[in-house]
Amino acid sequence: xxxxxxSRRSLAAAVVLMLPFAAHAQLLKGFGAKLGANSSxxxxxxxxxxxxxxKVETGRKIGVNAAVFAEWLNTSVFSLVTQVExxxxxxxxxxxxxxxxxxxxxEKVEATSQLNYVSLPILFKLRLPQSKLAPYVVFGPRFDxxxxxxxxxxxxxxxDDFPAAPFTDYFETRSWGATAGFGFSPLALGGGSLLxxxxxxxxxxxxxxxxxxxxxxxxxxxxxxxxx
Numbered sequence: 001x002x003x004x005x006x007s008r009r010s011l012a013a014a015v016v017l018m019l020p021f022a023a024h025a026q027l028l029k030g031f032g033a034k035l036g037a038n039s040s041x042x043x044x045x046x047x048x049x050x051x052x053x054x055k056v057e058t059g060r061k062i063g064v065n066a067a068v069f070a071e072w073l074n075t076s077v078f079s080l081v082t083q084v085e086x087x088x089x090x091x092x093x094x095x096x097x098x099x100x101x102x103x104x105x106x107e108k109v110e111a112t113s114q115l116n117y118v119s120l121p122i123l124f125k126l127r128l129p130q131s132k133l134a135p136y137v138v139f140g141p142r143f144d145x146x147x148x149x150x151x152x153x154x155x156x157x158x159x160d161d162f163p164a165a166p167f168t169d170y171f172e173t174r175s176w177g178a179t180a181g182f183g184f185s186p187l188a189l190g191g192g193s194l195l196x197x198x199x200x201x202x203x204x205x206x207x208x209x210x211x212x213x214x215x216x217x218x219x220x221x222x223x224x225x226x227x228x
Contacts, residue, residue: 027072027073027074028070028071028072028074029071029072029073029074029075029079030070030071030192030227030228031068031069031070031071031227031228032068032069032071032192032195032225032226032227032228033066033067033068033069033225033226034065034066034067034068034069034083034085034195034197034223034224034225034226035064035065035066035067035223035224035225036064036065036066036067036197036221036222036223036224037062037063037064037065037221037222038062038063038064038065038087038088038089038219038220038221038222039060039061039062039219039220040060040061040063040087040089040090040091040115040217040218040219040220041058041059041060041061041091041092041217041218041219042058042090042091042115042167042207042215042216042217042218043058043215043216043218044056044058044091044167044208044213044214044215045213045214045215046212046213047211047212047213047214048211048212051212056093056165056167057093057094057095058091058092058093058094059091059092059094059110060091060092061089061090061091061092061112061113061114063087063088063089063090063114064087064088065085065086065087065088065221065223066085066086067083067084067085067086067223067225068083068084068085069081069082069083069084069225069227070082070083071125071227076129077126077127077129078124078125078126079125079127080122080123080124080125081121081122081123081124081125081138082120082121082122082123083119083120083121083123084118084119084120085118085119085120085121086116086117086118086119087116087117087119087219087221088114088116089114089115089116089117089217089219090112090113090114090115090168091112091113091115092110092111092112092113093110093111093112093113093152093154093164093165093167094108094109094110095108095109095110095111095154095164096108096109097109097156097158097159106158107156107157107158109154109155109156110154110155111151111152111153111154111155111163111164112152113149113150113151113152113164113167113168114148114149114150114152114168115146115148115149115168115171115217116146116147116148116149117144117145117146117147118144118145118147119142119143119144119145120142120143120144121140121141121142121143121179121201122140122141122142123138123139123140123179124138124139124140125137125138126138132186133184133186134184134185134186134193135182135183135184136182136183136184136185137180137181137182137183138179138180138181138182138183138197138199139178139179139180139181140178140179141176141177141178141179142176142177142178142179142201143174143175143176144174144175144176144177144217145173145174146171146172146173146174146175149168149169149171150168151163151164151165151166151167151168151169152164167208167213167215170208170209170210170213171207171208171209171215172207172208172209175203175205175207175217176203176204176205177201177202177203177204177205177216177217178201178202178204179199179200179201180199180200181197181198181199181200181221182197182198183195183196183197183198183223184196184197185227189226191228192226192227192228193226193227194224194225194226195223195224195225195226195227196222196223196224197221197222197223197224197225198220198221198222198223199220199221199223200218200219200220200221201217201218201219201220201221202216202217202218203216203217203218
């Protein structure tokens with residue numbers, strides 16, 4: 001009788017000890033790391049009526065990304081991805097140099113301004129597990145923190161180089177927006193799987209803490225990663 005009581009207690013204790021691990025196994029589906037490249041830009045416009053004729057022309061800048069992520073909810077079709085990433089983003093300011101008495105442009109010049117962010121996207125992931133390519137789509141909100149910014153210099157062949165307008169000085173430290181994209185995870189690699197992903201990021205919030213300006217980021221990203 002005593003042996004049966006001890007056996008039952010031991011079994012109960014083992015079950016209690018195993019419950020957190022079982023719950024964790026059901027909650028955490030996987031984790032991994034990614035490297036990527038991005039093409040980013042910022043739409044900038046003056047908000048005051050008397051300044052709206054002043055157009056700010058910008059172009060896309062190429063940068064790099066790095067991230068670690070965890071995938072939650074161990075189901076066959078739906079999961080949740082939390083990712084911490086670093087992105088070198090920004091934009092290219094464009095301008096023209098004209099002659100003193102001639103409005104015709106003598107030269108078109110560009111300056112590269114940099115905006116570096118640490119971001120936290122929280123993404124819903126839907127996939128087709130039966131397909132060989134293992135395709136999926138992701139979408140959800142993202143939260144960005146500006147960690148560094150640099151305004152570039154216009155480089156000219158006809159006059160001395162000169163600084164671009166200091167737009168990045170007015171960017172707020174925190175912003176938020178959304179991410180949408182798709183990917184494939186077709187290859188097994190050791191104990192993990194290789195994934196390829198494309199995403200588009202855009203801002204909901206005006207990023208500039210200045211009443212006369214508004215600015216919003218956008219970026220196209222391509223990622224290569226491994227998940228375990």
